[in-house]
Amino acid sequence: MTAEFATPYRRASRIPAEPGKPYFIEKGEGDRAHLFGDLFTIYAGGEQTEGTFNFFTCEGPKGDIIPAHLHPDTYEVFYVTAGAVRLFVEDTEGNQQEKLLTPGDFGFVPKNCPHAYQMERHHSMVVGVAAGPGGTFERFFENLGVPAEELGLPKVPAVPEPHKFGTVPQRYDVKFLPEHRWHTTP
Amino acid sequence: MTAEFATPYRRASRIPAEPGKPYFIEKGEGDRAHLFGDLFTIYAGGEQTEGTFNFFTCEGPKGDIIPAHLHPDTYEVFYVTAGAVRLFVEDTEGNQQEKLLTPGDFGFVPKNCPHAYQMERHHSMVVGVAAGPGGTFERFFENLGVPAEELGLPKVPAVPEPHKFGTVPQRYDVKFLPEHRWHTTP
Numbered sequence: 001m002t003a004e005f006a007t008p009y010r011r012a013s014r015i016p017a018e019p020g021k022p023y024f025i026e027k028g029e030g031d032r033a034h035l036f037g038d039l040f041t042i043y044a045g046g047e048q049t050e051g052t053f054n055f056f057t058c059e060g061p062k063g064d065i066i067p068a069h070l071h072p073d074t075y076e077v078f079y080v081t082a083g084a085v086r087l088f089v090e091d092t093e094g095n096q097q098e099k100l101l102t103p104g105d106f107g108f109v110p111k112n113c114p115h116a117y118q119m120e121r122h123h124s125m126v127v128g129v130a131a132g133p134g135g136t137f138e139r140f141f142e143n144l145g146v147p148a149e150e151l152g153l154p155k156v157p158a159v160p161e162p163h164k165f166g167t168v169p170q171r172y173d174v175k176f177l178p179e180h181r182w183h184t185t186p
Numbered sequence: 187m188t189a190e191f192a193t194p195y196r197r198a199s200r201i202p203a204e205p206g207k208p209y210f211i212e213k214g215e216g217d218r219a220h221l222f223g224d225l226f227t228i229y230a231g232g233e234q235t236e237g238t239f240n241f242f243t244c245e246g247p248k249g250d251i252i253p254a255h256l257h258p259d260t261y262e263v264f265y266v267t268a269g270a271v272r273l274f275v276e277d278t279e280g281n282q283q284e285k286l287l288t289p290g291d292f293g294f295v296p297k298n299c300p301h302a303y304q305m306e307r308h309h310s311m312v313v314g315v316a317a318g319p320g321g322t323f324e325r326f327f328e329n330l331g332v333p334a335e336e337l338g339l340p341k342v343p344a345v346p347e348p349h350k351f352g353t354v355p356q357r358y359d360v361k362f363l364p365e366h367r368w369h370t371t372p
Contacts, residue, residue, distance in 0.1 A: 020277075022295055024287070024293045025294075043263075044294050050318065053239035079229070092206065104213025107211075108211075115208070127265065133236050133237075
């Protein structure tokens with residue numbers, strides 16, 4: 001059975017509008033968003049868990065490091081299931097680490113820790129959970145980027161209009177750090 | 187850098203004892219536990235997330251369906267990364283569903299929904315998040331089963347002593363349903 005639901009986020013979603021319902025979603029059929037060259041797919045949001053946690057994936061091509069940022073009230077998991085993803089993270093005392101994660105490897109980024117990542121192989125995929133006592137932020141990606149109907153990676157990069165950087169990140173507990181520099185060595 | 191830490195749960199763990207620290211764990215090196223024929227590996231627990239969520243994997247051989255159970259205060263994610271896992275779930279009105287999940291497929295089990303699963307291929311692996319407003323229950327597996335030092339699947343099944351079923355499940359928000367029957371058809 002493959003049901004579709006109208007929700008506050010999508011005309012047709014695999015995620016039931018009403019919380020408390022069990023459901024299944026086949027690979028790639030969650031709520032999709034494009035942000036730059038990456039595809040974010042939400043399989044569960046805060047509505048499903050009384051605001052406790054979410055569950056999403058991020059897929060992308062080999063590319064540049066993303067902008068450094070932190071989440072004041074959100075803990076974040078990076079669990080790689082395909083390709084290779086280099087995760088950069090700084091603790092609250094300023095100590096920096098980086099590590100190349102391959103399938104089955106895990107990285108944990110606590111709240112207030114600057115971080116960034118770089119996909120080092122095409123078709124990399126990361127499973128993410130991003131949540132904290134204040135809630136979950138899974139709709140950040142489609143608000144800074146754009147919701148997507150089609151399956152697969154963006155055919156052209158979804159580059160946010162500049163004004164969005166002034167309003168969207170703070171609504172989703174995201175703080176970009178344009179002055180931040182990584183001085184780790186692999 | 188591969189650090190090991192003494193924690194309340196392990197003499198040597200890849201999970202830092204002190205919350206708020208970023209960390210990496212390579213595939214298979216989280217806190218391991220054996221329960222029957224399966225290997226559970228914790229990559230993050232409630233201590234890491236202010237009690238918001240956890241992150242673990244379950245690997246197992248092709249086998250029987252596990253006993254039906256529910257969690258009164260816990261939402262649970264099943265995200266398959268290897269093999270094939272049939273997930274059975276009943277909603278709070280008694281409607282049952284089942285679906286064979288293959289890599290990249292997702293199943294969501296809300297609190298109070300009876301559920302069970304069956305690994306239908308050897309070397310199946312499921313990523314799990316199990317948490318709710320009341321906290322997380324990732325130490326259930328090593329308390330009903332046993333903590334493991336070695337890597338890989340149990341060489342002999344870790345069958346719990348019968349008395350443990352009377353005390354451990356309720357401490358971790360697990361309620362077994364011995365009378366429950368599945369009448370779904372694939």
